[in-house]
Structure formats: structure tokens, C-alpha cells
Amino acid sequence: MTAMPDQDVEMGRAPAPMPNKIRTQHVSVYYGDKCAIKDVSLDIESNRVTAFIGPSGCGKSTFLRCINRMNDTIDICRVDGSIVLDGTDIYDSKIDVVQLRARVGMVFQKPNPFPKSIYDNVAYGPRIHGLVSGRGETDDVVEASLNRAGLWDEVKDRLQDPGTSLSGGQQQRLCIARAIAVQPEVILMDEPCSALDPIATARIEELIDELRANYTIIIVTHSMQQAARVSQRTAFFHLGDLIEFGDTEQVFTNPIEQKTQDYITGRFG
Amino acid sequence: MTTLLIVVLLGLSAIAFQTGRKKALRATAGNIAPLHSLPTYYGTYVALWVGIPSLIVIGLWLAFEPQIINALLLAALPGDVRGLSPAELGLQINDIKNHAAGGITSSELSPRLQEVADYYLGLRQNGLLGMTIVAVAAGVGGLAVGWRHVTSTFRARNHVERTIRVVLIIASSIAILTTVGIVLSLLFESIRFFAQVSPIEFLFGLQWSPQTALRADQVGQSGAFGAVPIFAGTLMITIIAMAIAVPIGLFSAIYMAEYASSQFRSVIKPVLEVLAGIPTVVYGFFAALTVAPAIRGFGEGLGLSVASESALAAGLVMGIMIIPFVSSLSDDVINAVPQSLRDGSYAMGATKSETVRQVILPAALPGIVGSVLLAVSRAIGETMIVVMAAGLSANLTANPFEAVTTVTVQIVTLLTGDQEFDSAKTLAAFALGLVLFIITLGLNVVALRVVRRYREKYD
Structure with a gap:
């Protein structure tokens, strides 16, 4: 494990700025004629948890899905502007989307383990990217990934059971283990706790905080408490516009924009 | 005759529907609210009383008419014809029926048999006429019974719903019973086959040549x-x-x-x-x-x-x-x-x-x-x-x-x-x-x- 860069970041203390991992400039997304995201520019800092919040339909998930080009799978979707990951534009025609997605992993709203064993679920990514050869190496990667996702102790005796046999919270941690098994640099999380109970949610939130040491994390959430608990930076979207983006503490305690104020105090949303 | 019967019964049902509906409305002076069911349910109820009894009459007639007429025909045959072997008797009866229907017969009918044929024709026509009258009478009687039932508190809706359920059950049982019948006939014929050929030979024999000999000296069969x-x-x-x-x-x-x-x-x-x-x-x-x-x-x-x-x-x-x-x-x-x-x-x-x-x-x-x-x-x-x-x-x-x-x-x-x-x-x-x-x-x-x-x- 690499050294934890800023373990001292807690709510109530302004975090020291980190180098930018992702820069997005003038990103607009269209579904057919409909504009889902309008001219959004923001920078994602390395080894931080950045939260996207906003009411339903505000485009936060759409924007998240631009960062690993998942929107490519939707025929009518078009993305303008540039998204730069470590100095390379990911929408450049030379970029191989397979490699991009190996660097930018994703965890979805609903746990979606593949119809395979727990072991094969985790080994799926390393195998298709040729990161492992032989049984021994695969075993090591599976164990390490499940360990990092905090699931190893619960499943080590039943690795050959189907992934769908786990509980909802375990399935979601399996999906996180699956994502980190290919050693991504960025993990995108699209409302990862919305289908889970409070205890499972607390486990995932703890896990997100631990993963921050090694990965840059972007999380979309409906829960403002969750955003406040797990993130260091928060972006507030409304109707496709980026309204406000800043340190989580500042956004929640002293928002600049009236709309942000209204949203976080529950006046709409 | 049959077309006329259908038209009459449909007309009768329509009349029954209207009268049932009207009577229900009259019972509450044109007010729907005090009625137990909507007026159309009363109409449908009376119409069902017309349709179901007459359909039962028609169904019984279709089921038993051939046997009854055959029995009467047999009784009317002259004694010497009745004494024939079953196969010849069957041929004669077929001839009579074909003659009555104006079809081709296997031989010229004797005058006495022609008489029987005419008698048979008369029987059939009278039977049909009788059935028609009985069916219409059943319909009219049903109309009267149904009409008498209609009062403002009568639960017409429940009766109609129950009838609909029975109709649906009958339809689905026909589908199921037909399948069962097909399977059973398959089974019984197969059992007759296996009485002649052992199942072991059928399922495991390597030689298939189903031509059986008609005569003992036939070759290759x-x-x-x-x-x-x-x-x-x-x-x-x-x-x-x-x-x-x-x-x-x-x-x-x-x-x-x-x-x-x-x-x-x-x-x-x-x-x-x-x-x-x-x-x-x-x-x-x-x-x-x-x-x-x-x-x-x-x-x-x-x-x-x-x-x-x-x-x-x-x-x-x-x-x-x-x-x-x-x-x-x-x-x-x-x-x-x-x-x-x-x-x-x-x-x-x-x-x-x-x-x-x-x-x-x-x-x-x-x-x-x-x-x-x-x-x-x-x-x-x-x-x-x-x-x-x-x-x-x-x-x-x-x-x-x-x-x-x-x-x-x-x-x-x-x-x-x-x-x-x-x-x-x-x-x-x-x-x-x-x-x-x-x-x-x-x-x-x-x-x-x-x-x-x-x-x-x-x-």
C-alpha cells in the first residue's frame, strides 16, 4: 500500500489542495436534441472523494458516465468539450476505451454481480485485461481485492458460491472488489448505497474513506448527509448546470449560491 | 328451418334483454341508484333465461336425435329386412337414408322400402319442427321466468357473473377434455397394437416392415x-x-x-x-x-x-x-x-x-x-x-x-x-x-x- 497522503482530512478542517487528476472543460452532453449537461468545467483532485449532488434528473449521473465513456453505449448520446485524465484527452480518437475503463472503474447504483462465482466475479477484470497469468497470481489478486473491499473474511470459505448468493451490501462490496481488481486510478460510484440498508451503507462509506488513500473517487449521491460524510469536494448540479463546486465543508456550511443553499436546506429537491 | 330458429331465438333474447331492463327501471321509477345492479344486468339475466334453456333443448336434440330416429326406422322396417345380418341391414339402412337425402343408392329400392324412406324423411322433418317448437317454447318460458324474477332488490349482477364464470369453465374444460380424449384414444389404440406386437419388439427391434400378410401364402409381407x-x-x-x-x-x-x-x-x-x-x-x-x-x-x-x-x-x-x-x-x-x-x-x-x-x-x-x-x-x-x-x-x-x-x-x-x-x-x-x-x-x-x-x- 502506498502512504496515505492526507489522513488528517476531516470534516471541519479545510483539506490541503491535491494535484488534479481529471480536468473537464466546457463539457456538454446531448441525448438527441435534449441537452443533459451544459458547459460544465471542473477539476477532480487526486486521492480525494468528490461528491456530485443535486436533484433527480440534474445530469450528475450523466456527467459521471462521461468520465469512463459509458455514454458511448447509448446511441443517441453526444459529448462535447474535453475531459483530460492525467494530461490525455479521453475523447481523443486514439484513446482505446477498453484501456480507459481499466484505469477508470465504476460501481453502479444497483449491485450487479455477474452470474458467476464470487471468485470469477473478481477475477473477471484481471483476466480480460491479461493482468494475471496462472492460478496462483489470480488467487493473490482476488484475495487482495476482496481484502481491500472488506469482504474477504466474509467470503473466503465460499469463493465458489455464485455472486448473487450474497446479501445486497456484500454484493456491492463485491462489485467494488471487482472494480479495484484491475488496479484503476479512478473509481466512479453512481449512488452506490441507494439500494442498501443503513448498516451496509455505513460499511460502504467506511470503505470509500479507506480507498481514498489509493484511488481518486467520484461519487454521485442523493443523500446530502452521505456527501457530507464521505467527500472532501462537492459539486452541486441543477438542471444540467454546475451551480457550485468547492470544498465539501464550505458547500454545506457556507454556500455561495442561493440555489445550493435552498437545496441543502431542503427547500427543493 | 335452422336459420329461422336462430333468428327467432336471437330476436327473443333481444326482446328479453329490453324487457328485463325496462322492468327493472320501472320498478324504481327510472332511477338507477336504488337498483341492486345496473339495468343491463337485469336485461342480460332475462336474456340468459331465454338462451340457456333453448340451447339445452337444441343440444339434447343433437345428441339423441340420430339414435331415436334410427330406432324408429328399424321398427318401421319390414320383418324380412330386419332379419338380415347386421352388415346387410346397415347397407339397407344406408340406402334408405341416401334415398331420403336424394343421393345415389347401391340398388333400386323396393316400393316397400321407398315407403320406409318417405317415413324416415317425414320423421326427420317432424323431428326438426318439433325441436324448433320446443326450443322456442323453452325460450319463451325462460323469458317469463326470468322476467318474473326481476325486482329492484334482485341480485342480477351476481347471477350474471356466476353464469359467465360457468361459461368460461365450460370453454376451458372443452379444451382440456379434447386433449385428454386425444391422448386416451392414442393410448387405447396403442394398447390394442401392443396386444399383437410386444412392446419389447416394438421399442428395440431393428427391422421395420409394417406390411402384414393378408393371405397365409403371401410373400415379402x-x-x-x-x-x-x-x-x-x-x-x-x-x-x-x-x-x-x-x-x-x-x-x-x-x-x-x-x-x-x-x-x-x-x-x-x-x-x-x-x-x-x-x-x-x-x-x-x-x-x-x-x-x-x-x-x-x-x-x-x-x-x-x-x-x-x-x-x-x-x-x-x-x-x-x-x-x-x-x-x-x-x-x-x-x-x-x-x-x-x-x-x-x-x-x-x-x-x-x-x-x-x-x-x-x-x-x-x-x-x-x-x-x-x-x-x-x-x-x-x-x-x-x-x-x-x-x-x-x-x-x-x-x-x-x-x-x-x-x-x-x-x-x-x-x-x-x-x-x-x-x-x-x-x-x-x-x-x-x-x-x-x-x-x-x-x-x-x-x-x-x-x-x-x-x-x-x-x-
Whole structure:
């Protein structure tokens, strides 16, 4: 494990700025004629948890899905502007989307383990990217990934059971283990706790905080408490516009924009 | 007469509907609210009282008229005719009936028999007239009874709903009972067959030659009923058909579900389903006139001897026929795989084919197996293509270039034409039919169970 860069970041203390991992400039997304995201520019800092919040339909998930080009799978979707990951534009025609997605992993709203064993679920990514050869190496990667996702102790005796046999919270941690098994640099999380109970949610939130040491994390959430608990930076979207983006503490305690104020105090949303 | 009866009964029902409705409304001085049911329920109730009794009368008449008239006819016959043997008596009665109907008779009728024929004609006409009168009387009587029941507190809705339920139950029992009847007749005829030929010989014998001797000294009519060559032929043609249909159908389903654009899909899917709408007899002559000679020519080019009616030709064309089954069912199953699984795989950086092979197909496998099993049972039961393209000779062979025969072809040849219905030869058709029924039933049950288990998993 690499050294934890800023373990001292807690709510109530302004975090020291980190180098930018992702820069997005003038990103607009269209579904057919409909504009889902309008001219959004923001920078994602390395080894931080950045939260996207906003009411339903505000485009936060759409924007998240631009960062690993998942929107490519939707025929009518078009993305303008540039998204730069470590100095390379990911929408450049030379970029191989397979490699991009190996660097930018994703965890979805609903746990979606593949119809395979727990072991094969985790080994799926390393195998298709040729990161492992032989049984021994695969075993090591599976164990390490499940360990990092905090699931190893619960499943080590039943690795050959189907992934769908786990509980909802375990399935979601399996999906996180699956994502980190290919050693991504960025993990995108699209409302990862919305289908889970409070205890499972607390486990995932703890896990997100631990993963921050090694990965840059972007999380979309409906829960403002969750955003406040797990993130260091928060972006507030409304109707496709980026309204406000800043340190989580500042956004929640002293928002600049009236709309942000209204949203976080529950006046709409 | 019958048309008139229908018109009268319909008119009577309409009148009953109106009067029932009116009476209910009159009972509450045109107010709907105090009535127990809506006025139309009262109308329907009275109309049912017209329809059901008269339908019962008509049904009873249809069921018992022939027996009663026959008995009366028999009683009216002169004594010397009645003393004839049953076969001759039957001929005479048929002659009388044909004469009465104005048809051709086997011999000129004697004047006395002509009298009987006229009597028979009169009986039938009077019977019909009587039935009509009774039916209409039942309808009118029913109208009166129903009309008397109508009061403002009468629960017409409950009665109508109960009647509707009974009608629906009768309809579904007819469907079920017909199936049961077919199965039972198959079973009983098969039992008669197995009384003549042992089941062991039928199921395991290697020689099929169903021509039984009519005379003791006839040659070449051995009457061997070993059905293994037929089962083997069926199996071979089915395997050839599935070898064509499963890969092509499955691959086209994968293409349509995962690769094709939605516009292309909206064109190609109906086109594939047109294949399923082609009558099998058309496939049959395509097989017999185009594919079989082509295969023969191809085989001869390679120096093989190929029968002009080869298992390969029949199997190939049957496979083409089944492609739309496999592709359409598999396409539905693949589409039912949740999008979240695809997203999950793509987000891992998997390519389309990796996603299809490692995520979508495993998830869809039970449904695909189910669709293949349904296609197999369809292939086993398919008749027309094999009748036209596979031939009749019951060869026990593993060579697809030779002619083989199938269960369905044998049933067709055993039962078509003039056949006595109690010989082992015709009864063998029922035994074959029973085997066919058991196999396809088993396959369908397994297939449906597999598909259902799959549904439970993802809905």
C-alpha cells in the first residue's frame, strides 16, 4: 500500500489542495436534441472523494458516465468539450476505451454481480485485461481485492458460491472488489448505497474513506448527509448546470449560491 | 328451418334483454341508484333465461336425435329386412337414408322400402319442427321466468357473473377434455397394437416392415415392427436440423440483441419471423426439388453415392425452418438479461464479444436451453418436410447421405389411403404417435421448467 497522503482530512478542517487528476472543460452532453449537461468545467483532485449532488434528473449521473465513456453505449448520446485524465484527452480518437475503463472503474447504483462465482466475479477484470497469468497470481489478486473491499473474511470459505448468493451490501462490496481488481486510478460510484440498508451503507462509506488513500473517487449521491460524510469536494448540479463546486465543508456550511443553499436546506429537491 | 330458429331465438333474447331492463327501471321509477345492479344486468339475466334453456333443448336434440330416429326406422322396417345380418341391414339402412337425402343408392329400392324412406324423411322433418317448437317454447318460458324474477332488490349482477364464470369453465374444460380424449384414444389404440406386437419388439427391434400378410401364402409381407430404424432416422434428422438451427439462430439472436442498431433490428426481426410463417409444405418442395438434388450433385462430385432423398437434405431444410424459433426465443431471452450486467461488464473494460461470451450468455443460458428444447420438439414433430424429402425406407444407418424415415413419415404412410383399421399395420401408427407424444411432451415440460426457473431469477 502506498502512504496515505492526507489522513488528517476531516470534516471541519479545510483539506490541503491535491494535484488534479481529471480536468473537464466546457463539457456538454446531448441525448438527441435534449441537452443533459451544459458547459460544465471542473477539476477532480487526486486521492480525494468528490461528491456530485443535486436533484433527480440534474445530469450528475450523466456527467459521471462521461468520465469512463459509458455514454458511448447509448446511441443517441453526444459529448462535447474535453475531459483530460492525467494530461490525455479521453475523447481523443486514439484513446482505446477498453484501456480507459481499466484505469477508470465504476460501481453502479444497483449491485450487479455477474452470474458467476464470487471468485470469477473478481477475477473477471484481471483476466480480460491479461493482468494475471496462472492460478496462483489470480488467487493473490482476488484475495487482495476482496481484502481491500472488506469482504474477504466474509467470503473466503465460499469463493465458489455464485455472486448473487450474497446479501445486497456484500454484493456491492463485491462489485467494488471487482472494480479495484484491475488496479484503476479512478473509481466512479453512481449512488452506490441507494439500494442498501443503513448498516451496509455505513460499511460502504467506511470503505470509500479507506480507498481514498489509493484511488481518486467520484461519487454521485442523493443523500446530502452521505456527501457530507464521505467527500472532501462537492459539486452541486441543477438542471444540467454546475451551480457550485468547492470544498465539501464550505458547500454545506457556507454556500455561495442561493440555489445550493435552498437545496441543502431542503427547500427543493 | 335452422336459420329461422336462430333468428327467432336471437330476436327473443333481444326482446328479453329490453324487457328485463325496462322492468327493472320501472320498478324504481327510472332511477338507477336504488337498483341492486345496473339495468343491463337485469336485461342480460332475462336474456340468459331465454338462451340457456333453448340451447339445452337444441343440444339434447343433437345428441339423441340420430339414435331415436334410427330406432324408429328399424321398427318401421319390414320383418324380412330386419332379419338380415347386421352388415346387410346397415347397407339397407344406408340406402334408405341416401334415398331420403336424394343421393345415389347401391340398388333400386323396393316400393316397400321407398315407403320406409318417405317415413324416415317425414320423421326427420317432424323431428326438426318439433325441436324448433320446443326450443322456442323453452325460450319463451325462460323469458317469463326470468322476467318474473326481476325486482329492484334482485341480485342480477351476481347471477350474471356466476353464469359467465360457468361459461368460461365450460370453454376451458372443452379444451382440456379434447386433449385428454386425444391422448386416451392414442393410448387405447396403442394398447390394442401392443396386444399383437410386444412392446419389447416394438421399442428395440431393428427391422421395420409394417406390411402384414393378408393371405397365409403371401410373400415379402413379413410384418416386422421394430421401430429402432425409425427412431434413429428421426434422431439423425433432428440432430442435423439442430446443427444448422442452433448456431445460426443463436448467432443471429446475439447479433440482433447486442450488435445491430435499432433500425436494422426493426427490419431484420420481422423478416426472420416471415421464415416461421412459410408453410412447411413449401419448405418440403424446396427440400425435395432444390436441396436434395443439389446435395446429390455435390456428393457425386466428391465421388460419394447419395440417395436422391437424403437425410441431409431433409435435415438441412428443417434446420432452416427452425432458425426463426431459436433466434426469436433466444433474442427475447438475451434482451431480458438486465442492462446492469452489460454496464458492469463494459465498465470493467470488457469488449462486446467478451461481454457476450462471459456475462450475457451465462446469464441467458437457461432460457437459451429452453428455446433449443422447444425447437427440438418442433423438429421431431415436423412432418411435411420429411415426407417430401426424407423418403420412406426404414434404413438403420448413420450415413446422412442415405434415405431414412421418421416417426411422423411412418404415421402418415401407415394411415393414408384405404386401410383396415384393426390391423397391426394401422395400429402401429398409434403406437408411434404415442411415443412421439411422450417425447415431445417430456421435452416441452423440461423446456418450460428451465425457462421458468430462469424467469424467477431476474424478475
